[in-house]
Amino acid sequence: MRMSRIFLLAAVAAAAGGLVYFIMNGKAVSEEPVSGQKPIDEAYDLIRERAVHRVGPDELVEGALRGMADVLGDPYSTYLTEEEAAEHEESLSDERVGIGAEITESRGRFIIVAPVRNSPAEKAGILPYDEIVRVDGERVEGRTMKELLRLxxxxxxTDVGLTLFRPDEGRHVEVSVKRAAIPQKTVESRLIERDGHTIGYVGVSMFGEKTAEEWEAHTKKLIEGGADAFIIDVRGNPGGYLKSVGQVAGSLLRPGTVFAYMEDADGVKEPLETEAPGDEEYAGKMRKIKTVLLQDKGSASASEVLSGALKDNGRTFVVGTVSFGKGTVQETMPLSNGGEMKLSTRKWLTPSGSWIHGKGIAPDLESEQGPLYGIPSMPVDGRYRPGEYGEDVGYAQRVLAALGYDVPRADGYYDEMTKKAVEKFRDDLDLEPNRAMDREFFRALRGKIAEHQADEGNDEQLQLAIGYMKHALKTGN
Structure with a gap:
């Protein structure tokens, strides 16, 4: 039987209807009681005998389990079917089987954002902005993202056949992709040279099974490269395993330091203390290195544990915005039907005893990003003229305004001022003179977003963190 797993992850559980809160074992109609509660047994038999919509006993049990979790009123507690439990565990594992492509849903269409480098998708010739039309001959129209990924x-x-629509060529293409194990990297790093200082940048996207190992490998390499300070970036990090964040914190704090408290339903607190990494030379260097931590409203749960641990212990300076504010711990426990019950079983508190649930962790220095840096590069397409209305027009209006063009509205109505901004944008980028938002226009718009976001100088929060670190290194504070 699988052991329960403790993790902290910000994800809103889908509420599903059930009967009422109870435990059932899924017996046939009237064969024997399915629970120890008479009303539940009666409802179960009535549904099986008389409901016009036929539902099997397993489905009834699973619906009831979802209802039992739902009645808690906690978005982080839910019932997971055997398949959902496997998918959830895979999402935090160090690899998953697939084709290696980032996919987004836009207006009911599934668009390839980008294939992963050296992945099966890249080798098969899949390109950014390809639209997935069919998977192994099955149309994907009307399906959810979860259903698409299952296909x-x-x-x-094994091979999977994809029918793709390639908008730049205006045609459909057929590709066959061999599924492979795709490594899930959760840590990235690089060296930043500024004014005679070498600063190590470490981005942590989530706290998965192998995050602590990745963290140690990256930080060792940065130190060997001459880094005399670290910028730790957990922006958009939704959390993950508590063990992983504890190991990362343990590399930066002295052994035996409290990095968080766990509090149960009775209010009993348990301190969580750091353990030193096995490499003593590495541990000694890590405890001395200066750090700045970057966070935003997408930094949640386990990433907030790290932020609180380092901030309360005077080990870092936090730059960015207030974090998400998730202060509960979930534990998954296996059930006899192969599913799992994911429950919030404890609160977690910062070393100073603060419960940040619903409040988040405040930065030491607040900084918002520029408007264009947070706008996603959406795979919009189509053709719009003045006087027309559309969601894609509203998106273009927001991007144009962020680029500095005079577009006072973003409601999707293509008015006279929007027309002038489009004409000026087309002229500035040497596009064909036109008043329309067409394929060429949207392609150029995506290019400007990508160009802006690829320029590190436009990341205002990162630049502020670098400036603070340069000052700290110069003054020795």
Whole structure:
């Protein structure tokens, strides 16, 4: 039987209807009681005998389990079917089987954002902005993202056929992709040279199974490269395993330092203390290195544990915005039907005893990003003229305004001022003179977003963190 797992992850659980809160074992109609509660047994038999919509006993049990979790009123507690439990565990694992492509949903269409480098998708010739139309001959129109991913994923080494619409060429293409195990990297790093200082940048996207190992490998490499300070970036990090964040905190704090408290339903607090990494030379260097931590409203749960641990222990300076504010710990426990019950079983508190649930952790220095840096590069397409209305027009209006063009509205109505901004944008980028938002226009718009976001100088929060670190290194504070 699988052991329960403790993790902290910000994800809103889907509420599903059930009967009422109870435990059932899924017996046939009237064969024997399915629970120890008479009203539940009666409802179960009535549904099985008389409901016009036929539902199997397993589905009834699973619906009831979802209802039992739902009645708690906690978005982080839910019932997971066997398949959902496997998918959830895979999302935090160090690899998953698939084709290696980032996919987004836009206006009911599934668009390839980008294939992962050296992935099966890249090798098969899949390109950014390709639209997935069919998977193994099955149309994906009307399906959810979860349903699409289930169609694409499969056993390692097997093939999946994709029908793609390539908008830049105006045609459909057929590709066959061999599924493979795709490593899930959660840590990235690089060296930043500024005014004679070498600062190590470490980005942590989530706290998965192997995050602590990745963290140690990256930080060792940065130190070997001459880094005399670190910028730790947990912006957009939704959390993950508590063990992983504890190991990362343990590399920066002295052994035996409290990095968080766990509090149970009775209010009993348990301190969580750091353990030193096995490499003593590495541990000694890590405890001395200066750090700045970057966070935003997408930094949640386990990433907030790290922020609170380092901030309360005077080990870092936090730059960015107030974090998400998730102060509960979930534990998954296996059930006899192969599913799992994911429950919030404890609160977690910062070393100073603060419960940040619903409040978040405030930065030491607040900084908002520029408007264009936070706008996603959406795979919009189509053709719009003055006087027309559309969601894609509203998106273009927001991007144009962020680029500095005079567009006072963003409601999707293509008015006279929007027309002038489009004409000026087309002229500035040497596009064909035109008043329309067309394929060429949207392609150029995406290019400007990508160009802006690829320029590190436009990341205002990062630049502020670098400036603070330069000052700290110069003054020795």
């Amino acid at each position: 694409i994923r499969g056993k390692e080494g």
